[in-house]
Amino acid sequence: MSGAVDFGALLPHLEAAFAEVAARALGLDPVEVERRLEEPPTPYQGAYLGLLAARGAIQVGVASDEAGCQALSRGLLGLPEGEPPLCAAELADALCEIANIVAGGFKGRVRETTGSLAMGLPVFFRGPAQPTDHTAVRVAVLRAGAVRVALLLMHPKAGKEG
């Protein structure tokens, strides 16, 4: 990934990838972008995974609150309203799969900008993604149906790849 990548320009591609998954796999429609941030929202939980390039890496994630994560997971599994909540392991598994599918769509959309990216395995997290001296986070807060979702794009700060 070259230092010339405009990471801010990648966020709409992540939004588009999520919107496709929301409509086709989660039954959450429409998807509207409410705002874009450069700091992580709290308190959130979700899943993220790394996309590795020859130089540097980015992480993309899907997060929401507990109720939102339950709704996203139920959507993926095709479970009707009124079903008992998914247990923690089921929730983590479903969120990781959602992040995986979204990341795949994102990867395809940004291929010409970033070059080839290798997908890592998704990880479930609770709490905010914490930017460091070397990394920055960009967030799109969306409403998907009745669910508020945060999409996370964590990337190296300019000149600090690797």
Next chain:
Amino acid sequence: MQILVVDDSKAMRSIVMRAVRQAGFDATFVEASNGAEALKAIRSSSPALVMADWNMPEMTGIELLQALRAEGNPVRMGFVTSESDPAMRDRAFQAGALFMLTKPFTPDAIKAVLGPVLA
């Protein structure tokens, strides 16, 4: 007809199995959570078809396919994956994959890829 569904996500395995049934195929299922587990299952149960994810811990889907062909196992296999990279598709088909279905998929897409394979 027995289908082996290989994915590290239990949720995705259940979605694939449901989609196959909804597409009208009369199948029973065996599950594995990575390529290494799948290799053992294939050696012991000889499924009619393997539907595997690409990115999995321990042994990936393409490593599974390559291992099967290296030991001369001709089991029919395709990928159900979030990957859509053309180079990966080429690699899959060169290794002997019958299809590469991209997530998220529709029931019609399942029908379209499995119809010719299971005819």
